[in-house]
Amino acid sequence: MHLWPAFLRLDGMDGSMKAGVMRMRFAPYVEFAKKAFAREATYRMEVATEVGSLVLRVYLLRSLWTALYAQNAAPMNLPLHSMITYATVALLMSLILEVDGTRLIREKLREGSIATDLMKPISVPFYFFSDGIGQTGLHAVLVIPSLLFSLLLVHIDVPSPAVLGAFALSFALGYCVNFFINFLMNSIAFWTLETFAIQLIVRWVSDLLSGQIIPLMFFPGVLGRLVVALPFAAVYSTPLLIYVGVIPPSGWASAFAVQIAWLVSFAALSSLVWRAGARRVVIQGG
Amino acid sequence: MVAAYLQYWRINILTMLEYRANFIMWFAFSIVYHGVALGALFVTMRQFPSMNGWSFRDMFFLYALWMTGHELHNTLFFNVVSVPDYVREGRFDRFLVRPLDTLFQVLTVPSQTMPDSLILAIVTLCVATAVAGVHVDPRFVIGVTLVVIGGSLIDLGISLVVATISFWFVRVDTLRWVVMSLEQDFTRYPISIYARGVRIVLAFIFPFAFMNYFPATYFLQKAETGLHLNPAVGLLTPAIGLAWFGVSYAFWRFGLRHYQGTGS
Numbered sequence: 303m304h305l306w307p308a309f310l311r312l313d314g315m316d317g318s319m320k321a322g323v324m325r326m327r328f329a330p331y332v333e334f335a336k337k338a339f340a341r342e343a344t345y346r347m348e349v350a351t352e353v354g355s356l357v358l359r360v361y362l363l364r365s366l367w368t369a370l371y372a373q374n375a376a377p378m379n380l381p382l383h384s385m386i387t388y389a390t391v392a393l394l395m396s397l398i399l400e401v402d403g404t405r406l407i408r409e410k411l412r413e414g415s416i417a418t419d420l421m422k423p424i425s426v427p428f429y430f431f432s433d434g435i436g437q438t439g440l441h442a443v444l445v446i447p448s449l450l451f452s453l454l455l456v457h458i459d460v461p462s463p464a465v466l467g468a469f470a471l472s473f474a475l476g477y478c479v480n481f482f483i484n485f486l487m488n489s490i491a492f493w494t495l496e497t498f499a500i501q502l503i504v505r506w507v508s509d510l511l512s513g514q515i516i517p518l519m520f521f522p523g524v525l526g527r528l529v530v531a532l533p534f535a536a537v538y539s540t541p542l543l544i545y546v547g548v549i550p551p552s553g554w555a556s557a558f559a560v561q562i563a564w565l566v567s568f569a570a571l572s573s574l575v576w577r578a579g580a581r582r583v584v585i586q587g588g
Numbered sequence: 589m590v591a592a593y594l595q596y597w598r599i600n601i602l603t604m605l606e607y608r609a610n611f612i613m614w615f616a617f618s619i620v621y622h623g624v625a626l627g628a629l630f631v632t633m634r635q636f637p638s639m640n641g642w643s644f645r646d647m648f649f650l651y652a653l654w655m656t657g658h659e660l661h662n663t664l665f666f667n668v669v670s671v672p673d674y675v676r677e678g679r680f681d682r683f684l685v686r687p688l689d690t691l692f693q694v695l696t697v698p699s700q701t702m703p704d705s706l707i708l709a710i711v712t713l714c715v716a717t718a719v720a721g722v723h724v725d726p727r728f729v730i731g732v733t734l735v736v737i738g739g740s741l742i743d744l745g746i747s748l749v750v751a752t753i754s755f756w757f758v759r760v761d762t763l764r765w766v767v768m769s770l771e772q773d774f775t776r777y778p779i780s781i782y783a784r785g786v787r788i789v790l791a792f793i794f795p796f797a798f799m800n801y802f803p804a805t806y807f808l809q810k811a812e813t814g815l816h817l818n819p820a821v822g823l824l825t826p827a828i829g830l831a832w833f834g835v836s837y838a839f840w841r842f843g844l845r846h847y848q849g850t851g852s
Contacts, residue, residue, distance in 0.1 A: 348762040355766040361786075362773055369781035370636040377635040499613035503620045510624045520635050 334429055338436025349440075353448050356393055360452045363389040378519055384546045385517075387459040390452055391545055392514050392538055394445050395473065399480050399537065401437045406430055407488040408497060411583075427485070427576055434481060461545060468554050472541035475561040479536045482568035483508070489572070492579030513539030519548070533568070536561045589692065596696040604702050611702065618705040622655055622712065625776065640780045645720045646808055647777075652709070652716035653732075653807075654775045654800035657739020659709035665744045667697050671751035672760045680847075690844060691748075691837070722807050732807070734826045739799035741829030745836035746771065746794065752836075752843035775800055780814040787814045798828045 364386060371382040380388075407430060410419060419429070452458070461469070487504055490497045509515055512534035521529050529535060540557050543549040549557050604611045626648065633644040642650070671694060674680040683693040713732070717724060750767055754760045775796050779787045790797040797814075805812045806822030 347757055348759060351762045351766055355762075355770060358770055359773065365781045365783070365786075366639075366777060369640055369777075370632070373638045373640070374636040499610070499617045503613075503617050506617075506620050506624045510628055515628045516632055520631050522631070522634055 332432070334432040335436035335439065338433040339439045340436075349444065352397070353444055353451070356397065356448045357451045357455070359393055360390055360455050363393070364456050380517065380519075380546070380548070383457065383459055386456050388517060388542055388546050390456055390458050392542055394448060394452070395538060395541070396514060397441045397445055397448060398438050399477065401434055401441055402484045402488075406433060407485070408491040411491045427572070430485070431481060438477075459546070461547065464551070465544065465547065468551070469541050469545045472544050472554075472558065472561060475558065475565055476537045476541050479533065479561065479564050479568060482565070482572045483533070483537075485572045486568065486575060489575045489579050492575075492582055508534045508537070511535070512537045513542060517543070517548075533564045536564045589688070592688075592696055596698060599698040600701055603698065603700055607700065611700065611704070614700070615704045615708075618659075618708055622651075622708070625772065626651060629776065640778050640813065641810070642778050646804070646810070649716040649720035649722065649808060650778070650800050650804045651776060652713040653735065653804050654739070654772075656706075656709040656713045656736045657799045658743055658772075659706045660736055660740035661743035661747070663701060663703045663706045664740065665695060665747060666701050667694050667699055668744065668747040668751050669764065670694075670697070670699070672754035672764060675754050676759070684844070684847070691840065720808060728807065731823060732803075735803040735822070738825035738827070738829030741833040742795055742799050742825075743771075745829075745832040748833075748836040748840045752840045755843045755847045771796055778805075778814065782814075791815060795828050795832055798822075798825045 367382060367385050367389065371385070376382065460466075483504070487501045488497070490500060511518075511529050511532055513529075514537075518529045518535060518539045519526065530539070540549070540561055544554065544557065629647055629651065630644060633639070633647065637643060639647065668691075671680065674683075674694075674697075683690045686693060713736075717732075722728065746767060750760060750764050753763065757763075774782075774790060779790050779797050779801050782790070787797075791802075791814075801814070802812070802817070802819070803822035803825055804810075806819040810819065812819045812821075
């Protein structure tokens with residue numbers, strides 16, 4: 303508990319002391335992230351398999367969309383090169399978005415070690431977030447070889463710096479929305495330990511409804527309007543549609559606003575669920 | 589051995605009755621897993637009605653054929669997929685000191701396996717057969733049953749190879765996952781959309797094309813445009829399944845001789 307008193311006295315300190323305390327405040331989380339990065343990097347064969355599988359998938363999507371575009375009219379002004387760009391960028395994004403730092407919640411609840419974590423002078427949800435960031439860090443590094451190999455197979459459109467910037471911002475928002483969706487899913491473990499099937503169900507459904515597999519505008523009629531209104535669209539669809547230009551600059555502001563709205567609501571919900579869950583652990587005595 | 593096998597199913601059923609909620613959740617996942625694949629195919633093919641001459645109805649049948657073989661594998665042989673876990677946890681070693689065949693022992697570790705997904709697959713295959721307008725006669729029923737059995741053996745071969753690799757490389761979770769999902773992805777489409785090299789790999793090296801593409805071409809009376817073979821090769825699936833299983837079983841035995849355990 304030694305960190306807390308110092309950090310509560312923050313207001314009464316001079317600048318250099320404040321900086322020192324801030325470092326202390328964030329240092330543990332940086333360490334958590336570094337540890338997660340190192341842990342993931344240990345398994346070299348896993349890493350190589352992941353890159354290899356991604357490249358095979360890029361090949362698959364090229365074959366698929368090329369065959370479909372060769373025999374049918376291009377739908378909705380989305381030419382083949384945009385479609386291939388969309389699908390490839392979606393795959394590269396999935397390298398990062400499929401990381402689930404909050405999986406630890408479930409594991410720790412199962413083993414009971416969550417109790418000692420709750421006693422530590424750290425914010426446990428933020429610990430999961432930094433662990434996720436560390437794993438993401440490794441996967442972000444993997445994007446580079448994956449991208450290079452992919453470029454041997456497909457041509458990816460590169461938009462203007464402004465569009466890339468908007469994409470990056472939207473992707474960051476999507477990453478956070480995704481974090482909280484995972485967080486909520488894993489928090490179900492506070493109430494029942496058999497959550498793995500529920501999680502897989504949500505993940506599968508979200509792959510389809512987030513626009514990762516196919517662009518959401520391919521969904522017909524009411525279904526199309528419904529999938530765009532769901533939170534999953536904020537994870538993949540919004541950044542990708544900004545990237546390929548289906549969402550023009552004039553639509554960026556409202557697209558970000560929707561993502562932020564989902565982010566804020568899920569963050570609020572997560573904090574409620576976490577508090578209720580942590581109280582449950584305390585009542586049960588771990 | 590037969591008695592031991594029957595006991596295995598008895599324990600599975602008792603386990604299922606004990607963990608009913610869990611059983612229902614996993615069945616729901618099965619529906620979602622295949623539902624998402626078919627849903628994505630349906631939405632895509634509303635925009636693009638033809639894939640190298642295959643309509644959504646044809647593709648539905650193609651998928652259902654793979655699904656049934658795959659689910660038969662999952663029902664009878666899923667424990668092979670768990671071998672890497674046994675190896676890592678040191679539980680595999682006990683099979684080696686018992687007098688029964690190692691593979692048989694692996695297949696009869698009590699698990700939560702039930703034939704629910706297989707039933708789902710058979711129902712899906714029946715629906716797909718009707719939707720695709722395949723002519724159903726006794727010859728078709730026998731043919732499709734043999735194809736499904738052969739398909740499950742092809743799947744078993746792959747599972748055995750991955751399991752054997754885990755004797756040397758302990759952590760193969762990603763490989764196992766990747767192989768499973770790539771198999772589902774690459775078998776979903778007619779092989780004519782791939783480059784020639786990939787078609788040959790899918791037909792003759794990892795013979796997934798025999799799980800569904802070749803038999804579907806035959807049953808749907810389509811021309812085989814991938815490798816320009818006689819569509820009747822689709823009926824060779826049971827033989828290919830046996831051969832591929834034989835090769836992978838030999839690899840498994842080879843692996844067993846070199847197995848050293850993890851020391852855990």
